[in-house]
Amino acid sequence: MKSFRMIYLSLATVILCTSQSVVFAQDTLPVLTKKDYDQWQSLSQQKISPDGQWISYRITRVEGNDTLFIASTDPSRDSLYAFAFGSHLSFSENGQWAALRIGFSEQELEKKREKKQEVRYSMMLIHLADGKRQSFKDIRSFAFSRTSRFIAMSAILRKKAS
Numbered sequence: 001m002k003s004f005r006m007i008y009l010s011l012a013t014v015i016l017c018t019s020q021s022v023v024f025a026q027d028t029l030p031v032l033t034k035k036d037y038d039q040w041q042s043l044s045q046q047k048i049s050p051d052g053q054w055i056s057y058r059i060t061r062v063e064g065n066d067t068l069f070i071a072s073t074d075p076s077r078d079s080l081y082a083f084a085f086g087s088h089l090s091f092s093e094n095g096q097w098a099a100l101r102i103g104f105s106e107q108e109l110e111k112k113r114e115k116k117q118e119v120r121y122s123m124m125l126i127h128l129a130d131g132k133r134q135s136f137k138d139i140r141s142f143a144f145s146r147t148s149r150f151i152a153m154s155a156i157l158r159k160k161a162s
Contacts, residue, residue, distance in 0.1 A: 051095030054128055058087060065105060070098055081131060083124060092148035098126045099142050099151060120156055
């Protein structure tokens with residue numbers, strides 16, 4: 001009976017000491033501020049080109065510009081393309097082209113909403129081997145042909161001035 005009491009007392013002491021140390025450790029943890037939270041980022045929209053030569057990913061920030069990146073998987077090629085407010089990336093089947101939507105900052109979108117303006121996105125077409133780019137305004141959607149020779153775009157018609 002005495003040994004059971006000794007084990008019980010020892011266990012209670014260990015639990016008490018452990019719980020106290022956890023409580024004291026919590027007091028020393030830094031407090032998360034809005035400034036800290038504003039620096040948070042998340043990774044999304046990861047894709048690999050059909051030929052495996054290119055990857056893309058988007059870094060979304062709590063505060064700041066979201067950016068879409070396209071990078072070569074070939075370590076001998078130093079190719080990294082960055083597009084502020086880029087999203088909805090599509091690679092061509094042959095891996096030679098990429099197309100993506102170019103959006104707006106949160107502030108720009110808020111201004112457009114306040115003015116009740118239609119949000120019109122652009123599309124960027126990139127030749128991945130040399131980085132040449134061509135931008136198209138007022139594009140709703142886009143898709144590459146299976147042969148990668150063509151890209152179809154759905155455009156938003158502009159209203160005629162009266």
